Amino acid sequence: MKKIFFLAAILSVTQIFAQKNLIRNGGFELDADSWRGENVLNINPYTKRTGEKGGSIYEYTSPQWKGIDQEFNIPKNTPAIEVSAWVKADAIEKGKNNWNKAVIILEMNGKTENIAELEGTTNWQLVKKIIPTENNRSGRLMLALSECTGSFFFDDIKITPISKEDYDKIIDEDIKKKEAISLQNIQNQNPTAPAEIFANGNFENGTSSWRGAVNLSNTVKKEGNNALILSSTSKDWVGVDQLFSVPADAKSVTISGWLKSDNIVQGENVWNNGLLNVEFSSDGKTKTANDESIAFVTGTKDWQEYSKTFNLSKDTQKLRIMIALGFATGTLYADDIKVTFNK
CATH class of the missing domain: 2.60.120.260 (Galactose-binding domain-like)
Structure with a gap:
């Protein structure tokens, strides 16, 4: 019985590292479910990467911070995570500062890491970055128009734990x-x-x-x-x-x-x-x-x-x-x- 339990534990850990997406509803198939800032999130059935729907944020007149975010937990013994997303920009006009663009930002323990910065008009592109967890057990992912104007499209948002x-x-x-x-x-x-x-x-x-x-x-x-x-x-x-x-x-x-x-x-x-x-x-x-x-x-x-x-x-x-x-x-x-x- 102990051998069966030990094998099950190994398989469980393997599945966590091989498959689990720490972000819920990263494909927006459930509309705004699990995301904060649903009042600025637009669910788009036409401009998407996969599935039936994708997410987007629009701002045409007043440059301001318009964003959504989601908090997530990190499994034990996870030295790093991979953050990935499919993104697309349409007529994004950079604001006063260099960071006033369409952005994806990871936050852990008060520290932030830029995953993507977009301006102008682009085709769909995959962005991804490996980030050490530094023993943090939770974090927050933000997608936003950072005090700029234009249209920001995104789909298939993932945060995947990486084994040692x-x-x-x-x-x-x-x-x-x-x-x-x-x-x-x-x-x-x-x-x-x-x-x-x-x-x-x-x-x-x-x-x-x-x-x-x-x-x-x-x-x-x-x-x-x-x-x-x-x-x-x-x-x-x-x-x-x-x-x-x-x-x-x-x-x-x-x-x-x-x-x-x-x-x-x-x-x-x-x-x-x-x-x-x-x-x-x-x-x-x-x-x-x-x-x-x-x-x-x-x-x-x-x-x-x-x-x-x-x-x-x-x-x-x-x-x-x-x-x-x-x-x-x-x-x-x-x-x-x-x-x-x-x-």
Whole structure:
């Protein structure tokens, strides 16, 4: 009996993460049911994405906030949610401010996240965004004309919980894709052959052994004469890397380094920050394990040492150390990077 109950519990959790839409009546087939602001919600049987009906909000004369919203609960052990909707705009004229458009906004614990902003006239388009829950158990979704005029159409509104396993996969795939692009860009800028040993982790020899946007600071540093400085005003990948060999008898590796941040603002995803990462491969291209983070940093923080130890598989013959502003803005300093192989 216990086995049957345990199996049922697993199936229940799986169904929650695989199927459940936390928004009720997201297709407006039940008219305004479950939505607040029904006095401004128009149910449209002609302009819809699927089903028999869709939702819309109109304003033609007086720019004002006209919106609907719905509160929702988040299941336990949900690290992130995906918000998605089909939207269409018709003659939306932006108001005085840049955010005065047709909008979809998610609110959790007093913090807001823009899911969509539309102006002008558009065809139907799918908008979606993955948002970390940060342990919040409830939220509110708003659809509105934010002090602007025009017609805002929407349908198939969904908020889907994401399991930890799936969320980890999403983060890993996103990082892999962006790192692949950035490493190719670095290779094109400054191709070098992989070194046998890790070198110049304190940047005292200038740009030696490192590829990429190697800029040095001789004023802000942890020790010695130089430190690495990476700075960006746009959410691009700005970074350096070093590829080197793993000794045949190494069983694990300890990687450490000192980082300092100055007004680093997170990019679109929670992992788009200042970072110190390591890549494991057999030849510099074929990965033997998932990339690992030694540190993610945001905001403004003084020098701090970070260190982690990783086991090495038998197939791992190359390591790549990456230091970057990973699609974030601000300034990152790095110094005294060390790699120690353990037998």
